[in-house]
Amino acid sequence: MTEIPKEEMLLKCPSTCAGCGSLLALRYILKAAGKDTVLVIPACCNSVIQGVYPYMLHTVPVYNIAFAAAAACASGMSEAFRAVGKTTNVIVYAGDGGTADIGIQALSGALERGEDFLYICYDNEAYGNTGMQRSGATPLGAITTTTPNGKTVNKKDLDRIIEAHNLPYQATACASYPADIYNKVKKALSIPGPKFIHILAPCPPGWRTPSEKTVEIGKMAVKSGIWVLWEKEYDKFTISAPSRAAMKKPAPVIDYLKAQGRFRKVDEATAARIQAQVDKNLKKVAAEAAYSEENA
Amino acid sequence: MSEKLMMSTGNKAVAAAVKMAKPTVVAAYPITPQTEVIETIADYVGSGAMDARYIPVESEHSAMTACIGASITGVRVFTATSSHGLLYMHEMLHWAAGARLPIVMGQVNRTLAPGWNIWAEHSDALSQRDTGWLQVYVSTVQEAYDATLMAFKIAEDNRVLLPVMINMDGFLLSHIMQPFEMTEPGDFIPPLNLPQKIDVNDPKGYGAMSPADIHFTFRYDMEKAMKNARTVIAETEAEFAKRFGRSYAPVEEYLCDDADVVIVAMGTLGKEAEVAADLLRKEGIKAGVMRVRWLRPFPLDMKVEGKELVVIDRDYSFGFGGVIAGEIQARYPGAKIARVIAGLGGQEVTYEDMAELVRTRKIGTEFWFGIPKEEQ
């Protein structure tokens, strides 16, 4: 069993919505990172969650930066720390909009340059901070304020884009699995160079789910296989334990969709399309894991 | 004397000054006509002549952002850009100033498209006038070097803590070769001591939500810093003159004491205007020149009384007029100004042209050089 430190790095004053998945994830990220850490946060829910000046939620320094700018800010910060011999962790904590949409240019540049920091995208699959407008990471069929009839195109495959940069460490995670998050952050921070972790972060108001169901909804995502937990250390691709278990007999995606108000306009044809995509992706992931094992 | 002088472009002089100032991080993106600045710095870093991290970012937005990220750790940083690159930084220029980071930037003035044009104009920097950056405009290779050295000292002074932009005319100054002295600054620039630097042992939040009853106080603090900058600039320029023998003022005056008419301009036009003044004086016209160097903070002690001003704007604010003429009129309501728009997009403006603009001046009017009078 993973020993997670008891000490809390977040104070008891977050201004989150009740049941926020991103804060749950951050709690374990910071436990893994420890005190010698700086968080870089672009415009996103976590710009607000941290509280209003002069109060703050975190017990590590937090540098807020413009929407498109997180990875570039972390680049400069990391280079400056390393130049003066400091090993301080630089961790970006950014939403899916700031990562997959407006921030992707700076992110791609930083990853290509091999900057030494950890970029964590918490993915609530829309612009949550501004009231749930669609982002590139919004899934097919989801209602947002700018896709009132459900999104008609697929979620951007952010992980494949990141993978094209050949990072030393890349992983997916889900707010419902804190030990998995803790271990992945620990491992990521032990490796020099650019690291990326993509965390599915259920959002009760945006996903139209009860606040107390955050953990359950995240687990449903993993159990259905619509969200797969894996990690890739250099060329070694591994499916993480919860997904390995789930992939033996994935739950029907329709249960995951039906549990959320945002998918209420998904018709049968779209549901079938989503299920087919999930099936195809699970095969791809399994094949990649098998290939990685064979060629280890 | 001549033994100490070397031929250099404006771009290389800025790079040489940066080397002397020993920044820890340089983040930059290439754009004509700034490229030589960052190529030279990359070469210094590559050869070990400069002990710095050079971050070859993927855009100017990221260049300024990386400078912000580095600066807040308490190290000295530099970047350089021009024209569209500066505009692409716009959001982060506000951020850098609002975060009170003493970033120094070499800015090569170039016009804006469309159509594509790489030549001199001040519209790029003037469109960033309200970002909270100090702006200085230089007119010689030596001045580019000296101003860059002084920029670090001024920006990092804890009474200021605002970023500084050193502006020089694209090609006219960035690429001209002039003799200059690469003065060793010694301890002229003290070590940076950034009071708000990140310290993991004393964790703070930076730039979190600031409520409406507090936000404006941050902005007022910036203006206080701008006011302080006037003092710090004066002190720094005085110390520079004392130590290195070259003196500068926020507004460089040439033959102004007894002048009836004064050409006001920035950058290379302001330097060449001196030749126009000489020419006019030979004709019996008592002409002088005020070359505006520091535009932000704006000079408050220009001696405009009893003189007619021919203000040459190498810029334009559409629907208003030339920016410099407008600012002078606003700060000196009684000033008698003939407003001239000249030199946009590298339009050739010679000292003879400037002399003619003085001879034919009409106070209270705007004249676009090169457009036939009857069309204006």
Add this chain to the structure above:
Amino acid sequence: MYEIRIHSRGGQGGVTAARMMASAAVKDGKFATACPFYGAERRGAPIVSFVRIDDHPVRIYSQIKKPDMVVVLDPTVMDTVNVLDGLKKGGEIFINTHEEVQFPEQFTVHKADLTGIALRENLVVAGSPILNTPVIGALAKLGLFTPESGTKAITETFADPRNVAAAKEAYNEVK
């Protein structure tokens, strides 16, 4: 103030020649500036660069319209460019050629076969003869700066001693 306009083609070293000329003049205790007129940078296209030499700091940035001297490093530019444009009455021309050339009588013409000198010294880079160091020797002979300062300006820029040798050869060839 003495103003010189240099005609060459992109890649022939006209800009470097301008810098070495200004540098040599500065070593003589004068003031000087050198500047290229930039269009799009295309190898082989006709380009001009300017040198101003004066006893006082040079404060002019605009282009030279009425040069005292025109230097033609590549005579083939004369097919498309009027190298005499604005040249002052009584102005001087230096041209790189081994042929007889005809210019209006109001101008003083000097010439040397810089290309031949460069080829003899085997000063060839990327298939093109180097003209910018021999021209320094030729212009020293015409009194723009002292030969000593010209040599220093060359050695500061180029380590290869053939450059100085070529400059000396050009110095001797110019009448």
